[in-house]
Each structure stands twice: as structure tokens, then as C-alpha cells.
Amino acid sequence: MSKKVQGNDSFQRINYLYQISKQMCTKNPGLSSYYGNLIVNIAKKNVLKIHPDIKRQICKTCRCMLIANVTAKTKIRSKKKSKIIEWTCNTCGAKRSIPVEKNKDYSLWVDRPEAVVEVIN
Numbered sequence: 001m002s003k004k005v006q007g008n009d010s011f012q013r014i015n016y017l018y019q020i021s022k023q024m025c026t027k028n029p030g031l032s033s034y035y036g037n038l039i040v041n042i043a044k045k046n047v048l049k050i051h052p053d054i055k056r057q058i059c060k061t062c063r064c065m066l067i068a069n070v071t072a073k074t075k076i077r078s079k080k081k082s083k084i085i086e087w088t089c090n091t092c093g094a095k096r097s098i099p100v101e102k103n104k105d106y107s108l109w110v111d112r113p114e115a116v117v118e119v120i121n
């Protein structure tokens, strides 16, 4: 239990940086990458697992936020029996594929009010 509380500060920071990064990605991709990088570094330093919903939105190459049809193109492909969503980062062109099963509750968590520490307008 105490371990969970300890990690809370870092989770809140990650959440906060995530909000900024998401808002920056259309206006300033460079800054979005910077905050994306910070998120990954905080998580590494504190040995935290970034929530899969957030992790999926950070480009592995440039660490910009990937937002469907805004900062990334998405394509649904059928692979064998399963479907995958292919994401192409508009900033650096990197591609990543995410199985649809994993996307079942996609975007739900980050859109829940409790996931938001502070929304910057």
C-alpha cells in the first residue's frame, strides 16, 4: 500500500505532462516531444509503468503525442484473424501497429475525469 502512495506523485506528474504534451502536439511538436520524453524518463527513473493508454499515444521514435487524424494517421488492417490499427506519426513518419483487442477500451481511461489532474486551457 505504501508503495502505491509513493508512486502517486510521479503518476500525477506524468498525468500533468501528458496533458501539456497533448495540447502542444498540434501547435508545437518539438515541445510535445520534449514533454513526451519527460514522461518516459520519469517513468524509467521511478520504475513506474505508464498507463497503457498513455504509452500507446507516445510515439516511440519522436515521443510526440499521437492523436488519431490530428497528429497521426490511422489505418485498420486485417492480419490473419485479428485486426490491427496502424498508426503513422505525422511528425516523424514512424509507424506502429496496435492490435484492436488491446484498443477495446482505448481512450476511455484518459477521458475519465479522475484521470485528469489539471487541464490547461
Ligand SMILES: [Zn+2]
Binding pocket: 059, 060, 061, 062, 063, 064, 089, 090, 091, 092, 093, 094
Ligand atoms: Zn513520431
